[in-house]
Each structure stands twice: as C-alpha cells, then as structure tokens.
Amino acid sequence: MGNIDMKALFSLTYGMYIVSTDLEGKLNGQIANTVMQITSEPICVATCLNKANLTTEMIAKSGRFSVAVLELEVPMTFIGQFGFKSGRDIDKFANVKYSLAEAGTPLIEEWSVAAFDAKVSKTVEMPSHMLFIGEVQESVCFKEAPLLTYSDYHKIKKGKSPKTAPTFGFNALK
Structure with missing residues (x-):
C-alpha cells in the first residue's frame, strides 16, 4: 500500500446524524457521520457503523434503522448523549x-432538521464495520435550519471522534 496522508481523507465532506433502531421495544441510537442516499428509485440510503456498537447489533437483528439529520445549533451535551x-x-x-x-x-x-426510517435490504460486512443499505419507508421534515457537518463538529464544536468511529484517525490531525 502507498503512503496515506490523513489530511486527504479529512477533505471528504460528511454530515452528522443519529442512527437509531428499535429491537423488541428497546430503542438505541448513536452519532454517525457516514450516511448517504445511494439511489432514488427506490429511495435507498446507506450507513456504516462499528461492529462493537450496540446500535449495530440491534440493526443487524431488527433489519431496520432510522436517521435523524442534525442541525448546526445542536448542543454538545445532546451529541454526547x-x-x-x-x-x-x-x-x-x-x-x-x-x-x-x-x-x-x-x-x-x-x-433534527429531518428524519427517516429504512428497512435494511443489504448488509456488507467490513473488517471493523457493518455497512447497512436500507430502503426508505418513511420520512419527515421538521424544520429548515443549517445542517451540522463533520467539519463544523470539529472546528466549531471542538468535537473528537471515538475509537469506534471510521474517522478516529483524524483526531491526530488536530
């Protein structure tokens, strides 16, 4: 493998989301920066979560996930929860x-600016993460507001990535 400059990866743009699920009446969710729409017919989205996280285990069992799109003004206490x-x-x-x-x-x-629910249609196992692809079943817009980006999370809110985040290596760049 060639040289990897982590700053090059940090130039990719991301949003900030809460990916959640329900398993047998128990709710759980986590912060994620890896969510994207991948098709429009049918509308499908993907998220990638660490295998060690409870949310990942629950989505794998329930076959469903929801995503909340966070607004810029979200406090760090809410993100921390x-x-x-x-x-x-x-x-x-x-x-x-x-x-x-x-x-x-x-x-x-x-x-949250918006939220949606998706039914998992495909799961791809990665070495440390699970990629869930889901078909959107329901969505709602709550308000119009500036969105929290991963860059804003680091620059404005001074946030760090936990060890289980795919972007953990970026912490060393600060």
Whole structure:
C-alpha cells in the first residue's frame, strides 16, 4: 500500500446524524457521520457503523434503522448523549423528543432538521464495520435550519471522534 496522508481523507465532506433502531421495544441510537442516499428509485440510503456498537447489533437483528439529520445549533451535551455513552449503560432516549415511525424506529425531533426510517435490504460486512443499505419507508421534515457537518463538529464544536468511529484517525490531525 502507498503512503496515506490523513489530511486527504479529512477533505471528504460528511454530515452528522443519529442512527437509531428499535429491537423488541428497546430503542438505541448513536452519532454517525457516514450516511448517504445511494439511489432514488427506490429511495435507498446507506450507513456504516462499528461492529462493537450496540446500535449495530440491534440493526443487524431488527433489519431496520432510522436517521435523524442534525442541525448546526445542536448542543454538545445532546451529541454526547448519543456519541460518548453506551446504550448498554443508559437509556439514550430518556428526555429526548421523538416519535415512532410506523415500523417502530425512533424519529428524533429534537435538534433534527429531518428524519427517516429504512428497512435494511443489504448488509456488507467490513473488517471493523457493518455497512447497512436500507430502503426508505418513511420520512419527515421538521424544520429548515443549517445542517451540522463533520467539519463544523470539529472546528466549531471542538468535537473528537471515538475509537469506534471510521474517522478516529483524524483526531491526530488536530
């Protein structure tokens, strides 16, 4: 393999999202920067999550996930609840405003511009992560507001990537 300059990878653009699911009545979710629309007929999205995360395990079993698109003004305390704590230890949805999609996945309304629910149609196993491709079943727009990008998360909010994030290596660039 040739030389890898991590700064080159940091030039890719990302949004910031909460990817969630429901498994047998238990809700869980996590911060993610890897979500993208991949087709329009049918509308499909993809997300890639670390295998060690509870959300990944739950999506693999439930076959569903939801995505909340975060707004720029979201406070770090809200990001921290979903990004730096484990659903194995806390109820991440305690005191969070959300509704349920018809399929039961949580659609987070608080600090979100939009949310959608997807049914997993394909899973690709990577060495450390699982790539979930899902067909969108439901979506809702909550408001118009500037979106939180991964770059803003680092530059404005001074956030770091946890060890399980695909972008953990970028922490060394700061």
